[in-house]
Amino acid sequence: MKDLAANADLLADAIAGLTAPQKSLPPKWFYDRRGSDLFEQITGLPEYYPTRTEAAILRDHADHLAGVVPPGGALVELGSGASVKTRRLLTAGGHFGAYVPIDISEEFLMATAADLCLRYPRLSIRPVVADFTGPVDLPLDVITTAKVAFFPGSTIGNLDPAEAVALLSRVRNWPGVEGFILGVDLVKPVGQLIAAYDDSAGVTSEFNLNILSRLNNEVHADFDVDAFRHDVRWHDDPARIEMHLVSSKAQTVTLGDHVITFAKGESIHTESCRKYTADTLADLALKSGWTLAETLMDADARFAVAVLRPASG
CATH class of the missing domain: 3.10.450 (Nuclear Transport Factor 2; Chain: A,)
Structure with missing residues (x-):
């Protein structure tokens, strides 16, 4: 023990x-x-549609979504797990300066980071062991770097509305944040x-x-x-x-x-x-200092990958 x-x-x-x-x-x-x-x-x-549906959206739009990250910028993933879906963006994002996976499970995170270092030797992999539901200390050299948050897997749905707003608001206040790529599961038959x-x-x-x-x-x-x-x-x-x-x-x-x-x-x-609708997703963004710039969905509208941009003012 x-x-x-x-x-x-x-x-x-x-x-x-x-x-x-x-x-x-x-x-x-x-x-x-x-x-x-x-x-x-x-x-x-087979019953768990979110992963394969989101993976297909990321595959079909990998170049476009990777382009949300500015040249030399960092992709910062909340709750990265094995970073399986993220690899589509990392492969398309040859211009990325760093990838910062954040996860609470240290052993799992470090094993994944070691594998990513081998797969992407030119990319700076900067794992952070942290609970992303609270403040996160990013690596010092990443703090002032232009960055985009990535939160796939509909994990935002695990948070109650107030917690979801608080999380998106904290990320909105990161120095240099230019976007947020967010996976959300959509309302469908029970x-x-x-x-x-x-x-x-x-x-x-x-x-x-x-x-x-x-x-x-x-x-x-x-x-x-x-x-x-x-x-x-x-x-x-x-x-x-x-x-x-x-x-x-x-x-x-x-x-x-x-x-x-x-x-x-x-x-x-x-x-x-x-589970979200277009209206509840836009409302979440608005309450947390973002605007819903675009929503990418599968043909059956089961899942969405949203791109948020900082709201002006």
Whole structure:
């Protein structure tokens, strides 16, 4: 087990979330090495359309999107993971000065950065271990460089509206920021959305439950992981999917100095995934100091890659 003191933030977030009236865990803690690996598996599942749909948009518009980054500028990716889709932009962006992948999972990030250094030897790869939901310290030589943020994968949908505005506002205040390339999942039939988060192979269930295993391994909790089940719910306002872990029995869990009590059927809310329309996306940009410059979509309007530009004034 890892040293408890090294995981104080994880423990603090877990205690705060699991002692609230609606128990919750922040989705950023999904991504230890196993969680990151499981998510990469999810992106290849037949039900999980967002990754392949967004990848096709990035493929078809790679040169155009790479051109959003000025010559010698930096592409700064929030929550970079394995940087799989980003490679289309890196390949098209021979004029980039640097790529700055930001991720909370240090082991996964460093392994990915090492691979990218081999694949793009002329590009400065500058990984940053950080939680992008808060302030991020960019490398000193990148701070004043012209830069464009990249946030693919519809991860913006994991944030509640206020958090999404706060994130986009922080990026808008970066020195030298010239654009924001943002992936957003769009509203569509509910059955298609539910299936994307509750796949027949059970990989998303395993991904969701892994957060409990992480708490057991890293902060010495004693969750009976088999006593929880994965559950997916749709809400109309705002339009969002929710993932929960539902207790199959009445039970107690020890977490630090706290004893957490669960009733049978009580849930832990682990993730929200908001879906956007053209209007709600434009409103998000406006509230956070950006303008929606263009929206690139697939033929079936399932997913969008938006280009935001700093609002004047």
